[in-house]
Amino acid sequence: MGLPGDKNAAPQESLTVKDNRTGKVYTIPIADNSIQATAFKVVKAPFKKGERPENETDKGLRIADKGYLNTAVMRSEITYIDGEAGVLRYRGYPIEQLALHSNHLETAYLLLYGSLPTKDQAALFEKEVLHHGVMHSDAEQFFRSFRYDAHPMAILTSAFAYLGSYYAEANPSLQGQTLFTKGSPESLANMDKQILRLIGKATTMAAMAYRVRQGRAFVTPPTGLSYTGSFLYQLDHSGQENYVPNPILEKALDVLFLLHADHELNASSTTVLQTGSSLVDPYSAVAAGCASLYGPLHGGANEAVIRMLISIGKPENVPAFLEAVKRREKVLSGFGHRVYKTSDPRSFIVRKTADEVFKVTGKDELLETAMALHEAAMKDEYFTSRRLAPNVDFWSGLIYRAMGFPLDFFPVLFAVPRVVGWLAHWRQMMLQEGGVKIWRPRQIYVGEGIREYVPVEERVAVVGSKKTPSPIVHSGITKRTMLASFKGKTLSKL
Numbered sequence: 001m002g003l004p005g006d007k008n009a010a011p012q013e014s015l016t017v018k019d020n021r022t023g024k025v026y027t028i029p030i031a032d033n034s035i036q037a038t039a040f041k042v043v044k045a046p047f048k049k050g051e052r053p054e055n056e057t058d059k060g061l062r063i064a065d066k067g068y069l070n071t072a073v074m075r076s077e078i079t080y081i082d083g084e085a086g087v088l089r090y091r092g093y094p095i096e097q098l099a100l101h102s103n104h105l106e107t108a109y110l111l112l113y114g115s116l117p118t119k120d121q122a123a124l125f126e127k128e129v130l131h132h133g134v135m136h137s138d139a140e141q142f143f144r145s146f147r148y149d150a151h152p153m154a155i156l157t158s159a160f161a162y163l164g165s166y167y168a169e170a171n172p173s174l175q176g177q178t179l180f181t182k183g184s185p186e187s188l189a190n191m192d193k194q195i196l197r198l199i200g201k202a203t204t205m206a207a208m209a210y211r212v213r214q215g216r217a218f219v220t221p222p223t224g225l226s227y228t229g230s231f232l233y234q235l236d237h238s239g240q241e242n243y244v245p246n247p248i249l250e251k252a253l254d255v256l257f258l259l260h261a262d263h264e265l266n267a268s269s270t271t272v273l274q275t276g277s278s279l280v281d282p283y284s285a286v287a288a289g290c291a292s293l294y295g296p297l298h299g300g301a302n303e304a305v306i307r308m309l310i311s312i313g314k315p316e317n318v319p320a321f322l323e324a325v326k327r328r329e330k331v332l333s334g335f336g337h338r339v340y341k342t343s344d345p346r347s348f349i350v351r352k353t354a355d356e357v358f359k360v361t362g363k364d365e366l367l368e369t370a371m372a373l374h375e376a377a378m379k380d381e382y383f384t385s386r387r388l389a390p391n392v393d394f395w396s397g398l399i400y401r402a403m404g405f406p407l408d409f410f411p412v413l414f415a416v417p418r419v420v421g422w423l424a425h426w427r428q429m430m431l432q433e434g435g436v437k438i439w440r441p442r443q444i445y446v447g448e449g450i451r452e453y454v455p456v457e458e459r460v461a462v463v464g465s466k467k468t469p470s471p472i473v474h475s476g477i478t479k480r481t482m483l484a485s486f487k488g489k490t491l492s493k494l
């Protein structure tokens with residue numbers, strides 16, 4: 001850095017980088033406290049003696065970031081998280097204020113379009129979303145084609161892709177690749193119609209995935225109920241007259257939906273953007289996001305909490321469980337977070353909501369164990385020194401359980417509201433300045449260098465774990481089949 005007034009000094013908003021391989025110095029501009037990874041492409045060096053050409057040393061420096069630990073892939077105006085301070089804001093509004101005063105659909109409008117709707121705007125948005133709840137009657141066959149014990153997330157993930165097959169108008173492969181990126185009134189109207197459809201049908205498809213496993217007839221979305229009221233109706237109504245879901249459960253579910261609506265660039269939202277960057281239709285992109293959410297490191301944690309609490313059983317078993325966690329034999333599910341290092345602001349709201357729900361459902365038998373676990377962990381130096389606090393999943397599973405949802409339905413209750421966040425990020429990406437760039441990361445190739453093809457007679461068998469296909473046990477083939485013969489040879493010898 002030069003003295004003040006030194007004309008050769010690098011601009012203050014920049015990084016001065018010296019490549020010690022060549023002695024060259026580079027100035028990399030800083031904007032919004034970030035640097036462009038592509039700026040490092042000019043940092044080139046000659047190959048060292050014996051260095052692999054696959055290192056591409058002469059083609060510019062690469063930025064390695066396994067797991068996106070410090071890579072910003074979007075400029076976003078949607079959600080802000082301060083993990084140190086335990087802050088979560090949607091479009092600038094603290095999550096605590098939204099949970100107290102707003103509702104899921106109003107918050108959906110906010111996340112998608114950037115401002116809180118007026119009364120009329122909110123009413124129109126709700127009307128359109130609910131209008132789009134009805135599925136084509138052919139969809140019944142699709143849902144019925146799953147096995148009775150299919151995981152509801154497998155059904156829902158497939159259903160999003162299936163839904164896209166109905167809307168040729170929403171398919172850039174058919175309509176042209178600028179279908180959603182033009183920003184013209186027609187293009188925006190088309191985009192928003194798909195968004196309304198996806199939010200509207202998410203609850204219907206989730207309810208169909210639920211009912212098909214019970215062998216129950218499907219229910220047409222009712223009129224006159226809220227988004228979560230309609231969802232509860234579609235899940236549970238079996239012909240009773242004037243069936244109205246319990247308002248406290250309806251409200252609690254709405255609060256949980258609002259809390260789960262977005263969480264900036266988590267794994268599933270990033271998957272939606274990664275998939276959407278090829279300009280595929282939004283139904284396929286949302287299906288990809290849903291698949292990502294299905295994983296136990298993402299949407300499955302609330303279910304893991306309940307399984308953990310069941311395994312602990314009674315409050316008196318908590319100390320032994322925590323000792324096992326400290327010996328690293330067990331994981332304290334529902335504690336810790338990649339971003340939040342003090343507290344997850346959503347966990348306080350969920351805890352309060354749990355009390356509201358228990359007033360009508362009765363306390364979950366695992367609540368006392370959960371409270372004992374929470375109290376003991378928050379006092380224990382092992383957890384406090386690692387800044388491990390309960391996250392949103394610690395309490396939400398108990399609410400879902402108290403409401404009577406099966407464990408494998410928990411991720412569905414996360415995916416349905418997250419459709420909003422996925423679409424808010426997708427919409428923002430389609431309309432971003434400069435258009436959409438396909439997301440194509442780089443790799444560090446560490447495999448074999450160039451090799452000559454070896455004829456089969458000259459090959460030496462390569463063996464070893466992971467180096468050959470693993471032996472397979474055919475579960476569908478019985479001993480009797482193996483003892484049968486085909487053209488004189490027993491099947492086991494073939």
Ligand SMILES: CC(C)(COP(=O)(O)OP(=O)(O)OC[C@H]1O[C@@H](n2cnc3c(N)ncnc32)[C@H](O)[C@@H]1OP(=O)(O)O)[C@@H](O)C(=O)NCCC(=O)NCCS
Nearest residue numbers: 297301325331332333334335336337338386388391392393
């Ligand atoms: C969420 C999570 C994946 C974040 O992981 P991360 O940011 O990579 O944190 P780290 O794995 O670096 O953890 C830091 C330390 O805390 C410990 N730790 C983190 N979460 C822990 C947990 N739930 N139980 C016990 N120890 C935990 C780690 O072992 C590590 O200890 P060490 O430094 O002695 O090795 C992790 O906290 C976790 O697995 N939590 C349980 C699952 C869960 O609730 N997921 C839902 C998140 S919303």
